[in-house]
């Protein structure tokens with residue numbers, strides 16, 4: 001029987017940040033991770049706001065040493081339209097750059113840095129059951145030899161990402177309201193990349209806003225490419241080892257010629273129904289963070305930033321609980337997190353229904369609105385000084401309608 005203050009399930013970005021924060025407060029943490037690191041996970045384009053979280057737990061210097069591709073903005077394309085956002089031209093005060101990362105390397109650096117700082121992590125240990133209560137939590141896990149162990153802890157942070165351990169065990173899964181979508185993707189050599197093509201992520205929408213391509217260049221002259229759409233189109237693209245997908249990215253728009261005769265780093269892979277949601281984000285003795293809470297859509301690269309932000313906040317509030325303070329989890333955690341996620345939700349809905357695309361591709365987009373949108377794209381979704389954050393639900397459809405009327409009149 002092991003005894004720790006806080007047990008964290010999962011060593012992805014959310015678990016790594018949460019564990020490092022608690023360890024810095026001299027709280028005894030154990031991270032249990034199912035896989036051996038480095039391990040693959042999709043989600044390679046970061047947002048500037050996650051730099052605030054990584055910096056607070058002392059991760060930035062070690063990440064810098066790796067030489068990941070710096071990301072200063074994002075380019076969006078649709079037919080003949082192109083628009084670029086640069087994070088040094090945004091409304092909120094904050095980071096103006098971040099990275100594009102191969103997550104196997106990036107996540108390994110994060111958790112290795114936490115270990116360097118003193119966090120205990122057990123890899124290849126899968127959590128199977130949890131009995132949670134207000135005072136004591138009992139978790140069982142299986143190690144790689146198949147042996148079962150038990151850990152007692154005062155609190156549990158579920159950072160198990162797509163594993164969604166507590167949402168599954170405690171029946172917290174909630175259906176999502178968005179249509180089932182998926183992605184087909186691979187990494188490909190990109191030796192012909194030109195300066196003009198740029199090194200920032202680009203997103204190219206097609207099929208009347210229902211589908212889009214990502215290209216995320218890495219610093220080692222390989223690039224992550226993917227298509228996101230409804231699951232039927234994803235299956236069509238993925239058939240025959242991704243034949244249609246590869247043909248599409250080799251012949252589409254500005255990509256013509258770029259990936260011709262280039263070797264794949266790995267064969268196309270698919271993910272279906274990536275959107276998930278939990279009906280509550282905390283309970284007696286536990287809190288969910290990262291993808292255990294909710295994942296909407298990859299289009300605005302929000303996943304890792306929400307994972308590091310929620311991991312950090314969950315850790316700070318857990319520290320208070322361990323210090324005997326009363327924490328109103330509903331107000332200071334769940335409502336706060338959902339407010340930020342809701343801003344991204346408006347953007348995601350507006351992306352697929354065309355409202356947001358109408359705004360960003362408009363020739364006469366107000367420069368102030370563009371800065372405000374840029375701050376959301378940088379992840380600063382809790383900056384209520386930003387009118388686009390404050391009034392996102394009404395502002396996005398209204399702006400789109402005004403632009404449509406103006407364009408009709410012109």
Ligand SMILES: Cc1cc2nc3c(=O)[nH]c(=O)nc-3n(C[C@H](O)[C@H](O)[C@H](O)COP(=O)(O)OP(=O)(O)OC[C@H]3O[C@@H](n4cnc5c(N)ncnc54)[C@H](O)[C@@H]3O)c2cc1C
Pocket residue numbers: 009010011012013014015032033034035039041042043044045046047125126127128159160161162163164165182183271274289290291292295297298300301302303304305307
């Ligand atoms: C197609 C697609 C593209 C995406 N693109 C982006 C992007 O460009 N940018 C971005 O920010 N996000 C992106 N995302 C989202 C991103 O992948 C996730 O939001 C992010 O990885 C969540 O981090 P996390 O720490 O919550 O979980 P994870 O990174 O999934 O880590 C969770 C860890 O928990 C471990 N675990 C699971 N079950 C157990 C268990 N039973 N016991 C112990 N350990 C367990 C897992 O092995 C894993 O290592 C994308 C998602 C999709 C589907």
